[in-house]
Amino acid sequence: MRTTATVTTPLLLVAHGTRNPCGPREIDRIAQAARQVLDVPVHVAYVDVIGPTVGEALRAIGGPAVVLPAFLAAGYHVRTDLPAQLGPDAEVAVCPPLGPAPELAEAMLDRLRDAGWRRGDRVLFSAAGSSDARALDDVRTAARLLGRRCGQRLRPSYVTTARPLTAELCGDGVRAFVAPYLLAPGLFHRTLAELPVAGVAEPIGAHPRVVELVARRYRNALERDVDAA
Structure with missing residues (x-):
């Protein structure tokens, strides 16, 4: 009704x-x-x-x-x-x-800057992960929206379930910051915070x-x- x-x-x-x-x-x-x-x-x-x-x-x-x-x-x-x-x-x-939405990309860019990211630093777009094809399509859209704002093409990565895992993209010597496509803190964000990167942005939040x-x-x-x- x-x-x-x-x-x-x-x-x-x-x-x-x-x-x-x-x-x-x-x-x-x-x-x-x-x-x-x-x-x-x-x-x-x-x-x-x-x-x-x-x-x-x-x-x-x-x-x-x-x-x-x-x-x-x-x-x-x-x-x-x-x-x-x-x-x-x-x-x-x-x-x-x-999500996905332009407002979320703008919030993520602010979170990245707060974490110390500057133009030229690599961004690792990291989502929770899903086996649902439509959800993964939405994540790809969200990565494109953020990529346009930070000046680089972003390939989505994931904390778990889907590939590539964010952990697989770290540790190559390039100064990188993780942009979590996460609404709130929790286990997934704690997992990202342990990665060998220059910084991990806060979740999108309020x-x-x-x-x-x-x-x-x-x-x-x-x-x-x-x-x-």
């Missing part, structure tokens, strides 16, 4: 979930910042590992909502898991996932450009819903 959305429709950010407390804290920071920008209630739910679940969050909202998958690619959780958890009768307008992207996704979902009504 579609929702007849209004400018006060709550936003539900849906993330993967992790037992590492750093991850939920970062999602909460994004939610808090989006709440200030949009001036609407912003809730958080998780598709796996921890709660609240999507169903629990929607019951707490008790009405129409805009659902934004806080994922950087349209993999299994976005295309299969989340729709299954929403069910056919949920009064929701579902946004595309956060960067102002990410908050702008969340607001854009939300407003576009409302516009689509009104147009379809």
Whole structure:
């Protein structure tokens, strides 16, 4: 069921979930910042590992909502898991996932600069990894977006699952910085931090450009819903 959305429709950010407390804290920071920008209630739910679940969050909202998958690619959780958890009768307008998007590339460039990267230094674009072909396509798009901004062609690499592994591209004597295509800190970022490189940027996190992207996704979902009504 579609929702007849209004400018006060709550936003539900849906993330993967992790037992590492750093991850939920970062999602909460994004939610808090989006709440200030949009001036609407912003809730958080998780598709796996921890709660609240999507169903629990929607019951707490008790009405129409805009659902934004806080994922950087349209993999299994976005295309299969989340729709299954929403069910056919949920009064929701579902946004595309956060990534790939130009705002994320701009946030990653800022993170690289903060880590000490300068023009001429090699960039290693590193994503979590997936066996889903569509998700890998999204990662390639994200790498192209960042590559245009840092002046070099970037070949995606991965922490795990897909190839090449980021670890396989390190240690050749070239001054390199890792650009993590990760939304929040956790095990994957800790793994990257141990690599023999000049620096590892922080995860994308609650960067102002990410908050702008969340607001854009939300407003576009409302516009689509009104147009379809």
